Amino acid sequence: xxxxxxxxxxxxxxxxxxxxxxxxxxxxxxxxxxxxxxxxxxxxxxxxxxxxxxxxxxxxxxxxxxxxxxxxxxxxxxxxxxxxxxxxxxxxxxxxxxxxxxxxxxxxxxxxxxxxxxxxxxxxxxxxxxxxxxxxxxxxxxxxxxxxxxxxxxxxxxxxxxxxxxxxxxxxxxxxxxxxxxxxxxxxxxxxxxxxxxxxxxxxxxxxxxxxxxxxxxxxxxxxxxxxxxxxxxxxxxxxxxxxxxxxxxxxxxxxxxxxxxxxxxxxxxxxxxxxxxxxxxxxxxxxxxxxxxxxxxxxxxxxxxxxxxxxxxxxxxxxxxxxxx
Amino acid sequence: xxxxxxxxxxxxxxxxxxxxxxxxxxxxxxxxxxxxxxxxxxxxxxxxxxxxxxxxxxxxxxxxxxxxxxxxxxxxxxxxxxxxxxxxxxxxxxxxxxxxxxxxxxxxxxxxxxxxxxxxxxxxxxxxxxxxxxxxxxxxxxxxxxxxxxxxxxxxxxxxxxxxxxxxxxxxxxxxxxxxxxxxxxxxxxxxxxx
Numbered sequence: 001x002x003x004x005x006x007x008x009x010x011x012x013x014x015x016x017x018x019x020x021x022x023x024x025x026x027x028x029x030x031x032x033x034x035x036x037x038x039x040x041x042x043x044x045x046x047x048x049x050x051x052x053x054x055x056x057x058x059x060x061x062x063x064x065x066x067x068x069x070x071x072x073x074x075x076x077x078x079x080x081x082x083x084x085x086x087x088x089x090x091x092x093x094x095x096x097x098x099x100x101x102x103x104x105x106x107x108x109x110x111x112x113x114x115x116x117x118x119x120x121x122x123x124x125x126x127x128x129x130x131x132x133x134x135x136x137x138x139x140x141x142x143x144x145x146x147x148x149x150x151x152x153x154x155x156x157x158x159x160x161x162x163x164x165x166x167x168x169x170x171x172x173x174x175x176x177x178x179x180x181x182x183x184x185x186x187x188x189x190x191x192x193x194x195x196x197x198x199x200x201x202x203x204x205x206x207x208x209x210x211x212x213x214x215x216x217x218x219x220x221x222x223x224x225x226x227x228x229x230x231x232x233x234x235x236x237x238x239x240x241x242x243x244x245x246x247x248x249x250x251x252x253x254x255x256x257x258x259x260x261x262x263x264x265x266x267x268x269x270x271x272x273x274x275x276x277x278x279x280x281x282x283x284x285x286x287x288x289x290x291x292x293x294x295x296x297x298x299x300x301x302x303x304x305x306x307x308x309x310x311x312x313x314x315x316x317x318x319x320x321x322x323x324x325x326x
Numbered sequence: 327x328x329x330x331x332x333x334x335x336x337x338x339x340x341x342x343x344x345x346x347x348x349x350x351x352x353x354x355x356x357x358x359x360x361x362x363x364x365x366x367x368x369x370x371x372x373x374x375x376x377x378x379x380x381x382x383x384x385x386x387x388x389x390x391x392x393x394x395x396x397x398x399x400x401x402x403x404x405x406x407x408x409x410x411x412x413x414x415x416x417x418x419x420x421x422x423x424x425x426x427x428x429x430x431x432x433x434x435x436x437x438x439x440x441x442x443x444x445x446x447x448x449x450x451x452x453x454x455x456x457x458x459x460x461x462x463x464x465x466x467x468x469x470x471x472x473x474x475x476x477x478x479x480x481x482x483x484x485x486x487x488x489x490x491x492x493x494x495x496x497x498x499x500x501x502x503x504x505x506x507x508x509x510x511x512x513x514x515x516x517x518x519x520x521x
Contacts, residue, residue, distance in 0.1 A: 033414060033416065033421050033482075035410065035412065035416075035481065035482060035483065035484070036410070036412050036413065036414075036455065037410040037411075037412065037484070039410075039484070040407060040408050040409055040410055040411070040484060040486070041410065041411055041458060045447075045458075046411070046446055046447030046448070046458050047447045047448035048446070048447045048448045050446050050447045050458075052406050052407060053406050053460070053462070054406070055403060055404070055405050055406055055407070056401075056403055056404070056462070056463060056465065057403075057490075058492050058493050058494040058495075063362075108497075109497045110497075111497045111498060111499055111500070112498075116500050119500070120500065121352075121356060124356055124359050124360070125355075125356075130359075131359060131360060131361040131364070132356055132359060132360045132361075133360060133361065133362060133364065134357060134360045134361070134362065136360075137353060137356040137357055137360055141349055141352070141353045144349055145346065145349055148342055148345045148346055148349070149342075206501075207500040207501040210499060210500045210501045211501050220394055220395065220396075220497075221396065222394060222395070222396055223394065259345060262338060262341040262342050262345060263342075264338075264342055
């Protein structure tokens with residue numbers, strides 16, 4: 001037997017070898033390979049009490065794991081609401097953000113998330129044959145319902161994309177109000193694009209929100225280089241400018257801010273006997289405190305203002321109408 | 327709260343009620359259209375590595391290289407009911423490599439040594455080639471490159487090996503990057519297999 005010197009295995013060559021090797025005249029120079037069987041041998045052919053093993057399969061993601069995702073989201077929203085409206089604890093919110101970043105971000109690797117679900121929901125509304133998973137419906141709707149009732153709790157401490165930016169915001173700079181407002185329109189453009197890339201005719205839906213998700217690469221420790229660079233750039237920016245993705249780009253944040261305008265309750269700053277010191281407005285990196293009142297569409301329920309309040313005796317206003325924005 | 331609700335309160339409640347009703351209606355509509363979560367799966371009839379007739383190609387290794395996970399969620403699967411349990415398996419051995427003293431090819435085809443070979447059944451000591459071996463994929467090593475799958479295709483093998491997306495590993499991305507890269511559109515999101 002001599003070594004066959006023809007490089008790597010390739011099928012056409014291999015088939016030729018098969019055909020040539022079948023002729024009896026050929027000397028036994030190399031492996032005389034022929035498939036020894038025409039069909040799978042049965043247990044009785046093999047003998048010795050051989051039992052055919054079961055095919056290696058993993059069961060589908062079991063129902064309870066999907067239910068766990070929804071339950072975790074509901075629990076995180078409930079805890080966030082309690083922290084923002086009752087407990088008014090910045091420390092608690094940071095812990096919640098870290099927990100949600102760990103679970104929804106690093107453990108679940110950023111999937112499933114309500115931001116990307118915008119496009120699944122759009123597809124379900126537009127295409128009759130598109131079946132949307134129940135879990136996606138629940139994940140999409142829960143934060144919206146929470147926004148109608150309590151404001152943007154989801155943004156504050158539950159969303160892993162928000163949490164990763166919240167945690168790196170060390171030196172907040174104030175964005176001029178006009179610039180803030182102008183950049184805020186970008187998210188509506190993004191929402192429009194997201195819808196368009198689903199409904200456009202003659203093309204398969206392109207999930208651009210997922211494709212250009214800037215931080216999911218960090219959650220998975222891998223990703224396309226340009227997206228990782230985009231995410232790194234946004235994170236560096238987020239050290240100085242509070243949550244650039246949430247405020248200027250996130251289309252789901254746009255939906256939440258829209259609904260939080262009519263929210264039943266929300267984060268309130270010093271409802272009684274305020275000092276008018278303005279420390280809370282200074283502390284808000286998102287420009288959400290105007291006239292010493294939290295404006296609900298912009299308030300991300302991060303609870304920074306509470307930490308900076310000298311009184312910290314602030315309470316929630318039961319059913320008080322949201323303050324008029326000037 | 328004052329006893330007399332102001333016009334503003336009433337409007338606020340109405341808006342909230344309408345919003346909640348709207349969201350509820352959307353949820354009900356979507357749920358009626360909805361189903362259990364689908365999962366990305368490979369249509370083996372389309373996959374280059376298993377599709378009959380597509381002979382003469384090199385193994386398409388995109389499943390191993392394009393998944394967003396560090397180690398792809400795709401693994402090879404040996405369907406034991408179809409496996410010929412060949413003594414010299416063309417998917418296990420590199421049949422082009424030099425033979426060793428036992429008359430077996432010295433090289434293995436799998437670059438990650440992810441196939442485990444075990445002699446089974448009654449041993450015929452006089453004719454080693456008359457024995458059967460069991461081949462099991464080592465799930466922790468396999469990265470779904472598909473080299474073995476291609477080697478097991480007819481006529482060399484019985485096509486007992488195939489690639490499969492592992493439900494427990496797949497993050498089920500909306501935008502599966504393997505599905506984007508697959509040259510034969512063999513990836514599709516299907517209702518999850520129950521068995």
